[in-house]
Amino acid sequence: MQASDTTAQAFHITHTSGVVNHTITPPASKSESNRVLVIDALTGRKSQLDNLSNARDTQTMIRLLDSDSNPVWDVLDAGTTMRFLTAFSAFNGKPREMTGTPRMKERPIKLLVDALRELGAVIEYKEKEGYPPILIHPFKPELAKTDYIKIKGDVSSQYITALLMIAPVLPKGLTIELLGHVGSKPYIEMTLRLMEHFGVTSEWKDNIIKISHQTYKPAQYKVESDWSGSSYWFSVAALAKEANIELKGYVKNSLQGDHVIVDIMDQLGVKTEFTADGLKLTKQPVKGNLVWDFTDCPDLAQTVAVILAAKGVEGTLSGLQSLRIKETDRIAAIQNELRKFGADMIEIEKDVTYKVVPGTFKVDGQSVHTYEDHRMAMAFAPLALLGKVTIEEPSVVNKSYPLYWEDLKKVGFMF
Ligand SMILES: O=C(O)C1=C[C@@H](OP(=O)(O)O)[C@@H](O)[C@H](O)C1
Numbered sequence: 001m002q003a004s005d006t007t008a009q010a011f012h013i014t015h016t017s018g019v020v021n022h023t024i025t026p027p028a029s030k031s032e033s034n035r036v037l038v039i040d041a042l043t044g045r046k047s048q049l050d051n052l053s054n055a056r057d058t059q060t061m062i063r064l065l066d067s068d069s070n071p072v073w074d075v076l077d078a079g080t081t082m083r084f085l086t087a088f089s090a091f092n093g094k095p096r097e098m099t100g101t102p103r104m105k106e107r108p109i110k111l112l113v114d115a116l117r118e119l120g121a122v123i124e125y126k127e128k129e130g131y132p133p134i135l136i137h138p139f140k141p142e143l144a145k146t147d148y149i150k151i152k153g154d155v156s157s158q159y160i161t162a163l164l165m166i167a168p169v170l171p172k173g174l175t176i177e178l179l180g181h182v183g184s185k186p187y188i189e190m191t192l193r194l195m196e197h198f199g200v201t202s203e204w205k206d207n208i209i210k211i212s213h214q215t216y217k218p219a220q221y222k223v224e225s226d227w228s229g230s231s232y233w234f235s236v237a238a239l240a241k242e243a244n245i246e247l248k249g250y251v252k253n254s255l256q257g258d259h260v261i262v263d264i265m266d267q268l269g270v271k272t273e274f275t276a277d278g279l280k281l282t283k284q285p286v287k288g289n290l291v292w293d294f295t296d297c298p299d300l301a302q303t304v305a306v307i308l309a310a311k312g313v314e315g316t317l318s319g320l321q322s323l324r325i326k327e328t329d330r331i332a333a334i335q336n337e338l339r340k341f342g343a344d345m346i347e348i349e350k351d352v353t354y355k356v357v358p359g360t361f362k363v364d365g366q367s368v369h370t371y372e373d374h375r376m377a378m379a380f381a382p383l384a385l386l387g388k389v390t391i392e393e394p395s396v397v398n399k400s401y402p403l404y405w406e407d408l409k410k411v412g413f414m415f
């Protein structure tokens with residue numbers, strides 16, 4: 001079976017030598033790409049955006065922004081595309097239906113819709129109250145009813161990013177008061193830093209972010225490689241017998257919060273050195289059991305849970321509260337699949353804190369169900385360094401890392 005045959009039902013994967021000494025360029029960040037695309041659309045499309053991601057989520061964003069006259073925008077399973085384009089469309093002056101996959105119809109959007117309604121937007125739910133699909137009626141930014149809104153910070157930062165990006169376009173700008181604990185905070189910081197790159201300043205003090213009415217300025221921007229996507233290479237380095245892996249396209253002062261994978265993996269057996277154009281990963285001894293809060297970096301939780309189990313190290317993962325509303329219920333998915341290998345992730349505090357217990361972890365031909373979640377496939381595939389493993393529905397990786405299987409193949413994984 002070819003790794004490029006993404007229609008295959010399952011990949012049976014092995015790696016005979018266990019040695020990985022290669023250079024890889026992971027895809028560009030879909031989070032950065034999707035932000036600069038929306039900012040560019042609000043700037044009259046005059047910027048030069050380099051190295052946009054080939055992730056399906058970004059390609060969907062590009063395709064939809066290119067079809068402004070299309071009354072139905074189907075984002076498929078892309079959370080950022082759904083949330084960012086909902087706020088964008090609310091003030092675009094055109095009628096629009098925003099829809100997506102069956103799973104997207106289960107991912108909440110109420111907090112964002114409520115905030116946009118307060119601003120004056122007219123939005124209806126087509127099926128279930130609080131969830132896509134939604135119908136957005138024409139409305140102009142000049143008619144915005146308020147310049148101050150409150151929104152809960154602990155459900156999805158994507159709602160906040162969506163509102164921030166349209167804030168300078170509103171006649172009086174927008175002040176957002178974040179209520180409660182703020183999750184995925186580095187993603188909000190990334191938004192503000194990218195807005196600044198395109199000429200818009202903001203002020204964030206305590207729980208209040210203030211943006212005055214301003215005009216975005218076209219600029220050149222080059223998207224960095226994806227740090228969430230790098231995590232699977234940290235996993236390969238951790239599980240290989242020998243590893244010397246170079247990852248291209250990364251910078252030390254990244255806008256992406258997931259660069260904390262460097263610190264997490266420093267404890268779990270991977271040493272990182274920054275090079276002129278990326279990273280070099282080599283093996284080092286595991287330093288001890290891991291205790292980590294994933295509130296700021298939820299997309300790394302699956303990778304780290306699998307590495308802990310495979311390395312036979314216990315670890316406590318907290319801050320997992322947003323995992324249940326992502327591409328799948330990621331807490332249940334990790335538990336189900338780790339159990340197939342003799343390990344477990346046990347509940348310490350419901351929905352928030354879990355402990356990975358390696359138990360009798362062994363890789364011997366198990367089949368991993370991927371729940372339409374790219375990160376389930378990518379987090380479990382490196383286990384092929386320890387034995388034969390099957391990954392079901394491998395095409396799920398297209399959402400963020402379409403060439404993942406080709407890249408694994410380049411470093412000796414066999415399908
Ligand atoms: O803004 C972004 O680009 C993202 C924010 C995070 O979502 P939440 O804010 O919903 O945690 C993250 O999980 C997602 O993959 C990308």
Ligand SMILES: C=C(OP(=O)(O)O)C(=O)O
Pocket residue numbers: 077078079080081299326327375400
């Ligand atoms: C949660 C993710 O994406 P989104 O919410 O944008 O669908 C992800 O890529 O892990």
